Amino acid sequence: MKLAVVILAAGLGTRMKSALPKVLHPLLGKPIISHVLDAVTPLRPEKTVVVVNPHGAPVRDALSGRENIVFAVQKEMKGTGDAVKAAVRSLAGFQGTLLIVNGDTPLLNADALKRFVRLHAARKEAISLISFLVDPPHEYGRILREHGKMVGIIEHRNATDEQKEIREVNSGVYAMQSSMLGMLKNIKINPEKGEYYLTDIIGIAVRKGLRVGGHILGGPDEYSGINSREDLHEAGLILRRAIAHRWMHNGITILDCDSAFIDPAASLKADTVLYPNVHIEGTTSIGAHCTIYPNSRIINCTIGDNVTIKDSSVLEDSVVREHASVGPFAHIRPGSTIGPNAKIGNFVEIKKSSIGSGTKASHLSYIGDAEVGAGVNIGAGTITCNYDGVSKFKTTIEDGVFIGSDSQLVAPVTVGKDAYVGAGSTITKNVPPHALGLSRARQVNLEGWVERKKRRPAKETTPKGDSHGR
Ligand code: UD1
Ligand code: CA
Numbered sequence: 001m002k003l004a005v006v007i008l009a010a011g012l013g014t015r016m017k018s019a020l021p022k023v024l025h026p027l028l029g030k031p032i033i034s035h036v037l038d039a040v041t042p043l044r045p046e047k048t049v050v051v052v053n054p055h056g057a058p059v060r061d062a063l064s065g066r067e068n069i070v071f072a073v074q075k076e077m078k079g080t081g082d083a084v085k086a087a088v089r090s091l092a093g094f095q096g097t098l099l100i101v102n103g104d105t106p107l108l109n110a111d112a113l114k115r116f117v118r119l120h121a122a123r124k125e126a127i128s129l130i131s132f133l134v135d136p137p138h139e140y141g142r143i144l145r146e147h148g149k150m151v152g153i154i155e156h157r158n159a160t161d162e163q164k165e166i167r168e169v170n171s172g173v174y175a176m177q178s179s180m181l182g183m184l185k186n187i188k189i190n191p192e193k194g195e196y197y198l199t200d201i202i203g204i205a206v207r208k209g210l211r212v213g214g215h216i217l218g219g220p221d222e223y224s225g226i227n228s229r230e231d232l233h234e235a236g237l238i239l240r241r242a243i244a245h246r247w248m249h250n251g252i253t254i255l256d257c258d259s260a261f262i263d264p265a266a267s268l269k270a271d272t273v274l275y276p277n278v279h280i281e282g283t284t285s286i287g288a289h290c291t292i293y294p295n296s297r298i299i300n301c302t303i304g305d306n307v308t309i310k311d312s313s314v315l316e317d318s319v320v321r322e323h324a325s326v327g328p329f330a331h332i333r334p335g336s337t338i339g340p341n342a343k344i345g346n347f348v349e350i351k352k353s354s355i356g357s358g359t360k361a362s363h364l365s366y367i368g369d370a371e372v373g374a375g376v377n378i379g380a381g382t383i384t385c386n387y388d389g390v391s392k393f394k395t396t397i398e399d400g401v402f403i404g405s406d407s408q409l410v411a412p413v414t415v416g417k418d419a420y421v422g423a424g425s426t427i428t429k430n431v432p433p434h435a436l437g438l439s440r441a442r443q444v445n446l447e448g449w450v451e452r453k454k455r456r457p458a459k460e461t462t463p464k465g466d467s468h469g470r
Contacts (some may be wrong), residue, residue, distance in 0.1 A: 002096025003046040003252035008052040008083045009033055009103030010074040010196075010250025015227045021055075023103040025061055025232055028239050029063050029263050032226055035106030036071075040099065042110040043117065045382065047094065049087040050103070052076060081187040088181055095178050096120065100198070102172035104226045107235060112218045119215055120175035125178040127205050128213035131168050134220040139227070140169030141199050141344055143214055150214035152203035158192065168216070170199060171223035180205070188282060269305070273365075287322065296327065304340070313390075320348075321357075339374065341411070368396040369411065379423060386411045398433065 013022025023033035033050070040048065050067050052059045060071055074086035084100060093096070099117060113129070120128040131143045131150075139156040142163050151418050153170050154163050186204045187196045202288035205212050213304060221238045224231065237258060251270030254260050261279040262268070266278070269288035279297040280286065292298070294439045295312040309315070309325030317334035320326060324342045335352035338344055342355050345362035353367050356374035361367060363380035370384050381465030382393040382403050395412035397403070401415050403425030415421060416433030424440045431437035 001117075003041045003043060003045045003117065004041070004096065004098055004365060005048040006084060006090060006091075006100045007033065007036055007040070007048065007050045007103045008100070008172075009059060010051045010052070010056065010077060010078055010083050010086070011104070012077055013227075014105070016229060018230075021059055022226065024058055025104050025226070027226075027232065027236055028243075028261070031063055032106045032117060032232075033059065033063065036101060036103055036108060037063070039070040039108035039110050040101065043099065043114055045099070046158050047091070048095075050084045051086050051088045059413060079190070079193070080198035081184060081196030081200065084181070084198055085184050085196075088184070090176065091181070098174075098176050098178055098181070100174040100176070105172055105223055106226065106240060107222050107224050108173070109218065109222050112222060116173065116217055118173050118216075120213065123213055123230060124211060125175075125213040126210035127174060127180055127201065128215060129175075129202070130171040130173040130223065131214045132171055132219055132223050133165050133167050133217060134169055137164075137169050140171075140225070143168040143170060145214070150202065150212055151206050153199035155190075155196075155197060155199060158190070168214075169379070172225060173223070173259045174198070176201075183208075293327070301332075320368050357418045367395075368413060369393065370397060370409075373399035373401065373417070374396045375399055376401045376403070378403045379407065381406040382409070384408075384409045384411060 009023045010273065011022065016022045016025065024031045045133045049072050050063065050069055051074050052072055056073065057458065058357055063069055070090050072087045072090045074083050083292045084104065097117060129183035136366055140156045141153040142153045143150055143158055143166065144154055145449045182202055183201060183204055187200045190197055202212055205232050209355045217388060224235050224238065226232050226235055226364065240260060240425050241257050241263060243262045244254045244260045247262065247268055248254055252268050253273040255274065256276035259277045260274050263281050265282060266280045268286045271288050272290040274292050275294040277295050278292045281297065282300035284298050284301045286303045288306065289305055290307045292305060293311040296309050296316045301315045304320060307320050308325040313327035313330040315326065315332040318332045318336040321340040321439045322340040323340055324330060324338045326338065326344045330344050331349045332338065333351040337354040337357060338352045338417045339355050339357040341358045343360040343362060344350060348361050348365045351368040352370065353370040355372045356376060359372055360378040361378040365378055365382045367384050368386040376397055385408050386392050388396060395411040396414040398417040400418040404425065406424045407421050408426045411429055411430045413427055415431045415437065418434050419431045421427055421431060422436060422438035422440065425437060426439050427437050431453050
């Protein structure tokens with residue numbers, strides 16, 4: 001069976017009250033319309049026509065790189081019936097089944113769509129739609145039936161009080177024979193909204209004696225249409241819960257699934273524990289027996305087994321090896337590798353650096369463009385000065401080095417194996433292996449200075465060098 005898909009995405013989305021086109025609002029890391037495309041792509045349509053409005057460039061841009069998509073422009077937003085009409089030219093010469101979906105229903109399920117298209121073909125229906133039962137029925141179009149047979153759809157805003165009670169509603173998913181496109185011209189303008197409703201095609205087909213089918217397939221979660229920010233929030237919750245339940249089923253403990261943001265492309269292994277408000281984004285993979293404490297965001301990272309990520313840490317495009325610990329309040333920036341058993345502690349920023357096995361940077365450091373060996377101890381407040389305002393330079397810290405607190409390592413520079421750097425040093429020259437590198441002014445102690453100061457008459461000005469701030 002030949003299949004083409006039409007996605008209606010030209011609507012203005014006024015209920016969103018947004019400068020961003022409705023279908024581009026992100027939902028779990030990708031635009032609403034990308035979710036729709038992901039649901040229809042497994043049906044392998046010959047062609048997918050996305051109907052956009054004349055300001056649809058951002059939608060085209062967001063979908064560039066997708067295969068087999070053509071865009072049709074609906075010049076004026078005159079309703080869903082008019083939107084399908086706008087796609088007709090792009091479908092010239094196509095004969096087969098058309099699957100029409102709204103661009104604002106991101107929770108569509110590919111398997112249900114496949115079943116629906118098969119049902120439509122098997123029953124030899126001219127036009128079919130998916131309906132579902134929901135209470136309350138919100139603003140969805142109500143399915144009208146006589147003796148069980150679908151005879152039409154009435155939109156919420158046009159429904160009588162009695163019709164508003166109907167709990168069977170239109171999902172906005174239709175399958176029709178391409179020959180039905182000719183019938184679009186029979187849709188009359190709805191005087192109240194000044195729109196051509198695609199939904200009217202059902203009544204038209206029934207009156208012409210054609211076979212129509214309304215199939216209840218799945219529930220409200222799948223067909224949730226996004227019209228407002230509340231709907232977007234609701235859809236996000238549905239998706240997050242579904243993903244969290246899948247991972248719990250696979251042995252992950254999730255303390256609060258409503259606040260666990262796990263990208264569909266991410267993966268986790270058994271006995272890992274996620275505290276509330278953890279974001280696992282992109283293609284991140286997390287090993288077994290890890291603990292991710294609250295408010296952390298992990299983007300496109302590979303995390304080994306038995307890793308601990310303490311509260312409020314951000315990790316991007318990096319690798320953290322087994323038994324390492326990161327955070328609280330750490331930032332691992334792209335291109336970093338944290339070795340096994342390493343400890344990256346409070347307020348430490350690591351950028352494009354590799355940190356060796358068992359190495360510790362426990363407090364308040366910046367380590368950028370550095371290669372740090374194994375068993376290194378980086379004291380509190382240590383900074384690699386990797387940037388001279390123009391170029392970036394590399395710092396090498398070999399195995400077993402001890403860097404005293406509050407040191408600066410001015411790159412390019414190497415601290416050799418097992419060397420020490422004295423606290424408070426500014427290191428501008430290489431430190432040879434096993435040496436002590438020290439660069440600070442010698443300390444002077446003025447014996448009895450405090451007593452002398454107390455005895456000084458109050459008016460006397462303090463001699464230079466003896467002043468101190470309060
Ligand atoms: C529509 C259906 C309703 C159904 C619901 C399911 C109609 C008249 N009503 O209502 O029966 O229960 O979807 O979610 O079809 N669009 C265009 N051009 C336009 C107008 C809309 O491309 O001129 C697109 C929108 O971008 C959107 C889709 O069509 O993706 C549906 O439009 P929307 O205004 O959201 O329709 P609903 O009121 O949700
Ligand atoms: Ca809608």
